[in-house]
Amino acid sequence: MSVIFQTVKLCLNRKSYNTSYCKYLFFRNQSDTAKKFITFDEIVAQRKAEARRSLVVQVNSESSFSELYGYCSKYATINDVHHYKNSNDEHFMLIEFNTEDNMKEVLNACSAHQKDIDVMAVKSPFLWFRAAPGEKQKFAASNKTLAITNGTAQVEDDVLFEELFNCETVSQQIQLLYDRTKLNDMDIRLRYMVARQLEVVTNSLYANISIQPFGSSVNGFGKMGCDLDLVLTNTVTQEMMEPSRRLVFQERKYEGGRSPWQRHMELVASLLELRIPGASRVTRILNARVPIVKFSHEISDLECDLCYNNMSGVYMSELLWQLAFRLLLDRAGKEDIRITEENLNCTFLRDLNKLPPDSYGQCDDDLQTLLYNFFEFYAQFNFQEKAISINEGVALRKPNGQPLYIVNPLEPALNVSRNVSYEECERLKTEVRNAAWHLESILDGKKTEDWGLLGLLERRSTRDLKKLLRVGNTHRLVSVKDLFADDGTPEESNSKLQKIVKTDKEIEESVKEMREEVKEVKEPKERRLKFKNTQVAKEVYRIRRNKFL
Known part of the structure; x- marks a missing residue:
């Protein structure tokens, strides 16, 4: 349900499908006309840079902050320290240093390995802070405090439902629910730290390895506790193929019947089991169209899916992140061209600052009206004959008899909902009708125990x-x-x-x-x-x- 509310953020449920911005739930307000839009690539680059200069350290409790801060600050400048707990009630602190070199200096000067015959030494941005030998060390007093305490804690149901009940309008409920359940800064940082951890270990085996989150973790639809989708890429850049360089690396050519990427993902799965601290319950799904390795990351409390070279997923995340426009495809330039390894065209306008001011504006409807219109529209939608297309903004004729047909924005020949059964589609139609009736029934302003969103959650x-x-x-x-x-x-x-x-x-x-x-x-x-x-x-x-x- 929270995904539906966050679609309002992107104005997918726009009145008459006209291009507009919703005046709520968006980082650019009406008064921010002087500010520039931030591109998806800029946000990803910023988060990756944060992860490269950060460490996650397991500690005894949040009271370990002063000692940990004093110990590390002797060697490098610290920007902030964030505290969180996992489901095992273990305490961790994410330390962000001023630069990546600062982080490396701390690792070189402060880190050590434990001697254990059953453990092979590994360098990773995930560490633990052991007790000092001998007398307790004393550090200079500092006015620095934790940037956040218990940063990944989710709001309790009872508290959330009480807050929703006390709201004055459904629009306030929607805003409150979004604010309380969306991915926060700590959760996003941890997701990029997991990607960084895998990147550090696999970089020793492959050249130019990059591991990047995609999906709900980065597209703006994520909520606290959602799964982490990761893509591993091994791109040979034009610079790496410079013809003027006469020394060329010897490489092993693949021979065999199975796809080489299946074999490589099998190797990555073994690395997860043997070399990645915190990784557990590794499952290989290698015969799928896109081979996937599933695993749990106990330190960050995340369920993860790792695939190889599925850049269409990354570009889909980027498209959803800025999907308020249907003009993105028409206004793309040469610098926006993206072609995946499978020759899939993922070209659309990346820099929203290039859009003319008259191509977008504020939506006059409040969130309650937008949500009601969403349910009402799909309660009357002809699922039997029509397909949903967010690119066209109008219903299209279904090309086959599948129960629910939603056109893939980047691959129009594919149905992203092809796994939905007839029974599930009928249930969807029933639920959207019930939701529309429920929201319509509260227009009289009377508050009951299940008024507003309480009756939908x-x-x-x-x-x-x-x-x-x-x-x-x-x-x-x-x-x-x-x-x-x-x-x-x-x-x-x-x-x-x-x-x-x-x-x-x-x-x-x-x-x-x-x-x-x-x-x-x-x-x-x-x-x-x-x-x-x-x-x-x-x-x-x-x-x-x-x-x-």
Whole structure:
């Protein structure tokens, strides 16, 4: 749901599809006319530079800050120190130095390896701060404090829902939800640090290796705790192929039936298992169209997907990041040309400062209206015959019979939603209709327990229960033809309707059966399922009740 709210940031749900900026949720406000747009490449370069001059150090607690700061500041200038905890309740501090050379000086002067016969020494930007031998060292007093404490902590459901309830309007709820759940500075820094860690280790094997986050981590749609998508590239630049240089590196030519990139990703997976501190649960998915290695990074608490040379994913992230314009394709210049290894054309305007002022403006609608229009539009959308195209801004005729067709902005011949089933598409249509009705019902201004966004959101504590209690939705999907006789007359409609629609008594009996079923659920075998509190119990009842209606 938060992804839908963040689409408002990019004005994907624009009134009449005209080109405009939303006056909320965007870094450039109406009063900022003198400022320039920041390009995607500039932001990526800035984050990469931060990662190159940073270290992540495991410490005993946040009270270790003074000692760690004093120890490292003797050797280099420190910009800031950020504190966070992982799910194991371990404490870490991300130290950003003034320059990359400062960071290297600290590593050379301060770092050491532990002697362990089962461990092969490795250099990495992830370290730990051990206790000082002998007497505790004393450092000069400093007025420096932590830039942030517990920087990756997510807001509790109860706190968030109470704040949402206390908002005056749905627009305020949308803004609050976005502010509370979006990726913050600490989370973004950690994602680039993980990429940097992999880059440092793989650089010893390959020339000109680069590992870069893409997807929701960088395109503006990410939320706290989302997965980290990484792409590994091994580009031979024009400078590396300079014909005037007579000494050329000997290289090993590939021989064999399998794709060389599958073999290389298999090697990278082994490196993750053997050489990357914090990497665990490594899974190889090498036979896919884009080979992927999945792993967990326990130090940063991130689930990661690493692929090779999938630059279309990076360019898609860039396109989504600045997708407020449909003019990006038409106004691209020579400097904007990007062609992937698979000859995919990813050319579009990168520098938004080149757009004429009359090509964009502020949207007059508030966030509540934009969200309602979004749900209303798709509640009436003809999914059976039409395809969704964010490039064209209008519905297109579907080229095949797939349930849901969303045109890939960079590869128009592909459907990005081809894995969606008919049942899931029907569920989507039902949910957007319900959401539109819900938002329309609160226009009278009365506040109830589920007013505004509260009626559209679910608590994290109930998501696993939904999976446990989920049953098929097909019995809720009634076709009109089922209510009529074969010749089209409504003679048998009453009997068929009675078979489909449950009476109140049947619903009560079904709910009673559901309660008995829940009682019998055992996890483990000797322990019965217990609810944490009455709120969870009510949520279980509501979920199952809705399934039976």
